[in-house]
Amino acid sequence: MFSFFRSKLTAEQQELLNTVQNSGAKVRVVGRGTVEVDQDSIINSKQYADAVKMAEQLVANKI
Numbered sequence: 001m002f003s004f005f006r007s008k009l010t011a012e013q014q015e016l017l018n019t020v021q022n023s024g025a026k027v028r029v030v031g032r033g034t035v036e037v038d039q040d041s042i043i044n045s046k047q048y049a050d051a052v053k054m055a056e057q058l059v060a061n062k063i
Helices: 003-008 011-023 039-043 046-059
Strands: 027-031 034-037
Touching: 034 039
Parallel strands: none
Antiparallel strands: 027 034
């Protein structure tokens, strides 16, 4: 999708791009530097559920 930017991306940006592309989320570029990601596809993902559990444990000082 964003292959024309690949040569100019930092390692961190490339990792973020790969994560979004592999997530199956609906992504749309709506303006200069603005990207919208479908929130339902994120909230319903396993990665999000895992992150919520980790955050709950962190807040409860269980990590």
